[in-house]
Amino acid sequence: MAVSDEILARYRKVAVATIYSAVRELGGYEPCFMRGVKAYTSQKTDNDRLAGRAKTLRFVPPRKDIKMDTQSGEQSPEYIAMGSCGPGDVAIFDAMGRNEASIGGDVKLIQLKNQGAEGLVTDGSIRDINAVKPYGFKLFAAGNTARVGEPDVWPYEANGVIQCGGVTVRPGDVIVGDDDGVVVVPERVAEEIIEWAEDHEKVEEQIKTLIEKDNVPPGKYYNPATFSKLSNLNN
Amino acid sequence: MSIPPSIIARYKKVASATVYSAVRRLGYEPCFMREVFSFTPGITLVGSAKTLRFVPPRQDIMEQTHIGENSPEYIAMGSCEPGDVLVIDGLGKKYAAVGGDVKLLQLKMQGAAGLVTDASIRDLNIVADYGLAVFAGGRTPMGGAGEIDPFEANVTIQCGGVAVRPGDLVMADDDGVVIVPECIIEEVIDWVEEHEEVEEWIKTLIEKENVAPGKYYPPTDETVRRYHENNEK
Numbered sequence: 345m346a347v348s349d350e351i352l353a354r355y356r357k358v359a360v361a362t363i364y365s366a367v368r369e370l371g372g373y374e375p376c377f378m379r380g381v382k383a384y385t386s387q388k389t390d391n392d393r394l395a396g397r398a399k400t401l402r403f404v405p406p407r408k409d410i411k412m413d414t415q416s417g418e419q420s421p422e423y424i425a426m427g428s429c430g431p432g433d434v435a436i437f438d439a440m441g442r443n444e445a446s447i448g449g450d451v452k453l454i455q456l457k458n459q460g461a462e463g464l465v466t467d468g469s470i471r472d473i474n475a476v477k478p479y480g481f482k483l484f485a486a487g488n489t490a491r492v493g494e495p496d497v498w499p500y501e502a503n504g505v506i507q508c509g510g511v512t513v514r515p516g517d518v519i520v521g522d523d524d525g526v527v528v529v530p531e532r533v534a535e536e537i538i539e540w541a542e543d544h545e546k547v548e549e550q551i552k553t554l555i556e557k558d559n560v561p562p563g564k565y566y567n568p569a570t571f572s573k574l575s576n577l578n579n
Numbered sequence: 580m581s582i583p584p585s586i587i588a589r590y591k592k593v594a595s596a597t598v599y600s601a602v603r604r605l606g607y608e609p610c611f612m613r614e615v616f617s618f619t620p621g622i623t624l625v626g627s628a629k630t631l632r633f634v635p636p637r638q639d640i641m642e643q644t645h646i647g648e649n650s651p652e653y654i655a656m657g658s659c660e661p662g663d664v665l666v667i668d669g670l671g672k673k674y675a676a677v678g679g680d681v682k683l684l685q686l687k688m689q690g691a692a693g694l695v696t697d698a699s700i701r702d703l704n705i706v707a708d709y710g711l712a713v714f715a716g717g718r719t720p721m722g723g724a725g726e727i728d729p730f731e732a733n734v735t736i737q738c739g740g741v742a743v744r745p746g747d748l749v750m751a752d753d754d755g756v757v758i759v760p761e762c763i764i765e766e767v768i769d770w771v772e773e774h775e776e777v778e779e780w781i782k783t784l785i786e787k788e789n790v791a792p793g794k795y796y797p798p799t800d801e802t803v804r805r806y807h808e809n810n811e812k
Contacts, residue, residue: 372638507670532639
């Protein structure tokens with residue numbers, strides 16, 4: 345069953361750094377943080393934080409026969425992938441880490457706006473960046489460029505298993521992103537992770553208060569023992 | 580569907596550099612693998628491609644794919660017929676191995692001609708003794724654990740920045756690895772053979788007349804016509 349909008353709303357309230365710790369420490373999923381992928385839309389409020397269900401698109405190096413064999417026009421894999429996105433869904437584009445390769449600009453990406461998608465994440469580049477930002481969906485990429493993608497990458501397959509920024513992504517995973525970057529939460533641990541992360545954030549706030557009040561090095565309280573002790577008190 | 584042995588034999592007589600020019604000339608670019616080198620120098624590897632795709636490791640996926648002898652890597656190697664080449668998309672991870680002497684024993688048993696990967700190879704000295712030609716991003720003592728994990732056999736992959744489909748022809752020698760898409764295998768070798776003959780003829784002209792190569796190189800249609808005129812009497 346797909347991760348609910350209620351769960352996504354809870355994810356938007358928690359820092360991506362905390363989600364990373366949860367996925368890594370609790371879930372044992374590493375790598376889960378995307379290398380080289382940066383926020384292009386800023387987070388002023390919790391709701392600006394990216395949290396959505398993954399839809400995926402895999403690019404391959406361009407090849408004439410593959411271009412002829414893949415569907416073109418509206419049925420091209422890129423439009424199938426974007427067309428599969430609704431509210432609460434994030435398009436994740438695997439550009440093979442070619443951070444100079446364009447995966448689309450203001451014309452193509454208008455489809456994500458039309459679909460009301462939550463956001464776009466890619467380890468490639470975006471062109472027409474200033475025209476794309478106002479579309480309103482959240483944007484994370486490895487770069488921006490004036491070039492087109494065709495010499496470097498070709499959209500090949502929608503909604504299969506992909507890599508992006510060195511992390512494996514399956515359709516349905518929860519993708520979270522803020523100014524610290526993007527983390528992939530495997531679908532099967534999505535509920536467990538947010539429970540742990542919410543609890544962990546509360547404890548971290550308490551620890552910060554204690555450190556300031558006692559005027560001590562963070563090491564006094566910032567350790568697993570304190571976490572479990574304070575966490576038990578909270579429950 | 581498999582490539583006729585007569586075609587393979589023709590490719591074995593030519594250079595990857597000329598094959599590159601032919602594939603490029605037909606509009607297939609990129610076709611040369613970046614950062615993939617021969618680890619069995621002096622050997623020309625030509626064969627039909629089987630493929631294997633790795634992804635970054637993930638516990639939930641590994642639970643579904645690590646199923647003993649039916650793991651994707653063994654499906655891929657098991658699909659190799661005598662003379663085939665296994666091309667492995669290792670995500671360009673230069674310190675992670677796609678396999679070593681134990682796993683790659685299967686390629687030897689299948690009679691494969693070799694393997695090509697943009698990741699690394701371990702236990703190379705033993706693997707080379709298997710009679711396999713090896714082209715890789717590097718050598719490593721590490722396994723793949725933590726960096727890459729086998730996911731899917733015989734789909735379209737990338738390797739060294741080139742798209743590879745099962746059934747493509749792999750042409751590799753000390754200059755590197757070139758992929759010839761299945762639909763142009765015959766057209767490419769026809770052009771390559773003629774072009775190599777013309778080049779040889781041009782080299783004799785350059786030396787004989789003691790001129791700069793630019794006088795005859797690269798050959799124009801006119802040069803090729805003159806070659807035929809002079810050599811087919």
